[in-house]
Amino acid sequence: xxxxxxxxxxxxxxxxxxxxxxxxxxxxxxxxxxxxxxxxxxxxxxxxxxxxxxxxxxxxxxxxxxxxxxxxxxxxxxxxxxxxxxxxxxxxxxxxxxxxxxxxxxxxxxxxxxxxxxxxxxxxxxxxxxxxxxxxxxxxxxxxxxxxxxxxxxxxxxxxxxxxxxxxxxxxxxxxxxxxxxxxxxxxxxxxxxxxxxxxxxxxxxxxxxxxxxxxxxxxxxxxxxxxxxxxxxxxxxxxxxxxxxxxxxxxxxxxxxxxxxxxxxxxxxxxxxxxxxxxxxxxxxxxxxxxxxxxxxxxxxxxxxxxxxxxxxxxxxxxxxxxxxxxxxxxxxxxxxxxxxxxxxxxxxxxxxxxxxxxxxxxxxxxxxxxxxxxxxxxxxxxxxxxxxxxxxxxxxxxxxxxxxxxxxxxxxxxxxxxxxxxxx
Numbered sequence: 001x002x003x004x005x006x007x008x009x010x011x012x013x014x015x016x017x018x019x020x021x022x023x024x025x026x027x028x029x030x031x032x033x034x035x036x037x038x039x040x041x042x043x044x045x046x047x048x049x050x051x052x053x054x055x056x057x058x059x060x061x062x063x064x065x066x067x068x069x070x071x072x073x074x075x076x077x078x079x080x081x082x083x084x085x086x087x088x089x090x091x092x093x094x095x096x097x098x099x100x101x102x103x104x105x106x107x108x109x110x111x112x113x114x115x116x117x118x119x120x121x122x123x124x125x126x127x128x129x130x131x132x133x134x135x136x137x138x139x140x141x142x143x144x145x146x147x148x149x150x151x152x153x154x155x156x157x158x159x160x161x162x163x164x165x166x167x168x169x170x171x172x173x174x175x176x177x178x179x180x181x182x183x184x185x186x187x188x189x190x191x192x193x194x195x196x197x198x199x200x201x202x203x204x205x206x207x208x209x210x211x212x213x214x215x216x217x218x219x220x221x222x223x224x225x226x227x228x229x230x231x232x233x234x235x236x237x238x239x240x241x242x243x244x245x246x247x248x249x250x251x252x253x254x255x256x257x258x259x260x261x262x263x264x265x266x267x268x269x270x271x272x273x274x275x276x277x278x279x280x281x282x283x284x285x286x287x288x289x290x291x292x293x294x295x296x297x298x299x300x301x302x303x304x305x306x307x308x309x310x311x312x313x314x315x316x317x318x319x320x321x322x323x324x325x326x327x328x329x330x331x332x333x334x335x336x337x338x339x340x341x342x343x344x345x346x347x348x349x350x351x352x353x354x355x356x357x358x359x360x361x362x363x364x365x366x367x368x369x370x371x372x373x374x375x376x377x378x379x380x381x382x383x384x385x386x387x388x389x390x391x392x393x394x395x396x397x398x399x400x401x402x403x404x405x406x407x408x409x410x411x412x413x414x415x416x417x418x419x420x421x422x423x424x425x426x
Contacts, residue, residue: 001024001025001026001064001065001306002026002027002028002029002061002062002063002064002065003019003025003027003028003029003063003064003065003066003067003306004028004029004030004031004054004057004058004063004065004066004067005019005028005029005030005031005033005041005066005067005069006031006048006054006066006067006068006069006070006073006078007030007031007048007068007069007070008030008032008033008034008048009034009069009070009291009366009367009381010291010292010294010295010333010364010365010366010381010383010384011069011289011290011291011292011294011295012030012033012034012037012069012070013034013036013037013364013365013366013384014294014295014298014299014362014364014384014386015067015069015289015294015298015305016028016030016033016037016040016041017040017298017362017364018298018299018301018305019067019305019306020040020041021304021305022304022305022306022307023304024304024306024307024310025306027042028040028041028042029041029042029043029044029057029061029063030042030043030044031043031044031046031047031048031054031057032044032045032046032047032048034365034366034367034368034369034378035365035368035369035370035375035376035378036363036364036365036368036375037365038370044057048069048070048072048073049072049073049076051073051076051077051078051081052081054066054073054078054082055078055081055082055085055087058082058085058087059085059087063087064087064088065087065088065089065090065306065309065310065313066078066079066082066087066088066089066090067089067090067091067309068089068090068091068267068288069091069288069289070288071097071100071101071148071286071287071288072148074091074092074094074097074100074101074267074287074288075094075097075098075100075101075148075287076094077093077094078091079091079092079093079094079267080093080094088310088313088314089313090266090267090268090309090312090313091266091267091268091287091288092263092265092266092267092269092287093263093266095261095262095263096258096263096264096265096266096267096287097287098263099254099258099263099265099269099285099287100148100270100284100285100286100287100288101147101148101287102146102147103122103144103145103146103147103182103184103284104122104146104182104184106284106285107120107122107184107186109254109257109258109261110257110282112257113253113254113256113257113260114253115249115250115253115254115257115282116249116250116279116280116281116282117186117281117282117283118142118186118187118188118189118274118281118283119186119187120184120185120186120187121184121185121186122146122182122183122184122185123182123183123184123185124181124182124183125171126167126168126171126172129143129167129171129183129185130163130164130167132185133157133160133163133185134160136187138187138188139157139158139159139188140156140157140158140188141156141157141163141185141186141187141188142154142155142156142157142185142186142187142188143155143157143163143166143167143170143183143184143185144183144184144185144186145170145176145179145180145183146179146180146181146182146183146184147176147178147179147180147181147182148179149176149179149180153176153179153180154225154284155169155170155225156188156225167183170183171183189274189276189281189283190274190276190277191274191275191276191277192235192237192274192275192424193212193213193272193273193274193275193283194210194211194212194235194237194238194242194272194273194274194275194280195210195211195212195213195231195235195270195271195272195273195290195293196208196210196211196238196246196251196270196271196273197211197268197269197270197271197289197290197293197294197297198251198268198269198270198271199268199308199309199311199312199317199322200255200265200266200267200268200269200312200317201266201311201312201313201314201315201316201317202255202259202264202265202266202315203255203259203264203315204255204317204318204319205247205251205252205254205255205269206317206318206319206321206322207243207246207247207251208297208301208322208324209233209234209297209300209324210233210234210235210238210243211231211232211233211234211235211290211293211296211297212231212232212233212235212237212418212420212421213228213230213231213290213292213293214228214229214230214231214414214417215228215229216229217229217335217339217340217412217414218414219414219415219416220416224340225340226335226339226340226380226381227291227340227380227381228290228291228292228293228333228381229292229332229333229335229381229413229414229417230292230330230331230332230333230384230413230414230417230418231292231293231295231296231330231331231417232296232328232329232330232331232392232395232396232417232418232421233293233296233297233300233328233329233330234328235421236392236421236424236425237275237421237424238275242275242280245279245280246271246273246280249279249280250271250273250280250282251271254269254271254282254285255269265287266312266313266315267287267288267312268287268288268289269285269286269287270285270286270287270288270289270290270293271285272284272285272286291366292331292333292384292386295329295331295362295364295384295386296329296330296331296386297329299329299362299386299388300324300325300327300328300329300388301322301323301324301325302323302324302325303321303322303323307321308321308322325388326390327388327389327390327391327395328388328389328390328391328392328394328395329386329387329388329389329395330386330387330392330395330396330398330399330417330418331364331384331385331386331387331399331417332384332385332386332399332400332402332403332413332414332417333366333381333383333384333385333413333414334381334382334383334384334385334403334406334408334411334412334413335380335381335382335411335412335413336367336377336379336380336381336382336410336411336412337409337410337411337412338410339380339381339412340380343379343380343410344410345367345376345377345378345379346376346377346378347376347377347408347409347410348374348375348376348408349368349374349375349376349377349382349383349406349407349408350406350407350408351405351406351407352375352405352406354405354406355385355402355403355405355406356402358387358398358401358402358405360387360388360389360395360398361385361386361387361398361399361401361402362385362386362387363383363384363385363386363402363406364383364384364385364386365382365383366379366381366382366383366384367379367380367381367382368382368383377408382408382411383406385399385400385402385403385406386399387399387402392418392421392422392425393422395418396417396418396422399417400415
């Protein structure tokens with residue numbers, strides 16, 4: 001099969017790597033891809049959100065199957081548009097993708113179908129939102145942009161001044177454009193945070209290994225939220241007992257709720273969970289593979305990823321299709337200076353070959369491009385250095401060994417990825 005992968009980040013590099021190992025896969029096209037995928041896929045300069053361009057290319061170039069990785073094209077209806085020309089794809093319809101594309105929609109879904117989440121209320125004006133926050137009188141409080149905001153639309157406010165600034169940024173400054181026209185204000189949940197990616201075929205849901213993302217830019221979970229500065233898998237807080245509870249209280253009810261709303265979910269559904277004192281609760285849903293969680297989950301997958309994806313699309317997914325190797329994986333993200341704010345790009349990256357030469361280490365390109373025989377920085381999150389090993393401690397040591405080999409101007413990364421998980425295991 002000729003497979004197209006839509007997207008350009010570290011998640012997509014991990015997907016291309018896993019798909020390339022399938023006996024069913026004869027060729028891979030990445031749209032647009034990045035500087036690290038060239039050895040595995042043909043990179044075609046079509047932007048991920050160019051629905052018409054992607055559909056036309058796939059129809060004209062004999063693409064048999066499309067894996068839509070980012071949220072934007074899913075929300076724009078790329079899977080629906082491909083179906084109209086007879087090309088099957090991995091990913092939800094635009095109707096089902098609303099579970100990520102609209103926080104207001106996902107919160108209403110959870111409320112209507114009894115799925116546990118934080119206490120919340122939605123607003124379209126600053127005044128009522130601020131009045132509600134003050135009425136609650138609890139700090140911190142969470143303010144979320146309704147729409148897609150590249151992982152940066154969640155603002156945690158410690159006091160009245162921060163809440164007012166957050167609402168101004170959304171409603172008055174339009175920092176996230178139309179995505180912030182509506183906001184959700186919700187209680188701040190506490191407890192261990194868990195990411196669970198799950199394969200879905202519209203009815204069946206088969207969870208992958210649990211993982212732990214590290215959202216804040218600095219060590220000790222300090223500083224602003226990012227798209228993710230690293231991850232580990234599996235998550236030690238996610239016990240078999242908790243997994244069974246999440247299946248009954250969250251995963252299956254979510255699948256049934258979407259089906260009842262005439263939006264059955266096929267693809268990868270991401271459950272962002274908080275394990276609170278009174279039970280697990282949903283922080284957020286994503287309608288696709290998480291980044292950087294994918295970079296630690298897929299390297300441990302023993303099954304044929306393409307076969308699983310086809311089963312999801314065709315409605316024949318079974319738990320036995322999804323098998324993971326024992327052990328653990330870790331990923332450390334190296335970002336550009338200034339990230340998650342404004343960044344400078346175009347700096348040469350050195351040490352990639354040395355890092356990739358370490359047994360067990362994978363270097364996933366996120367924001368890179370090739371020029372004149374060099375790999376240059378081309379985004380906020382530049383690389384994800386991942387490693388698998390029998391234990392988490394060994395996986396982390398390998399990942400950081402790889403990080404130490406790589407240099408570029410302004411490079412920054414966290415030095416404490418996996419620290420909380422290691423402490424929990426002792």
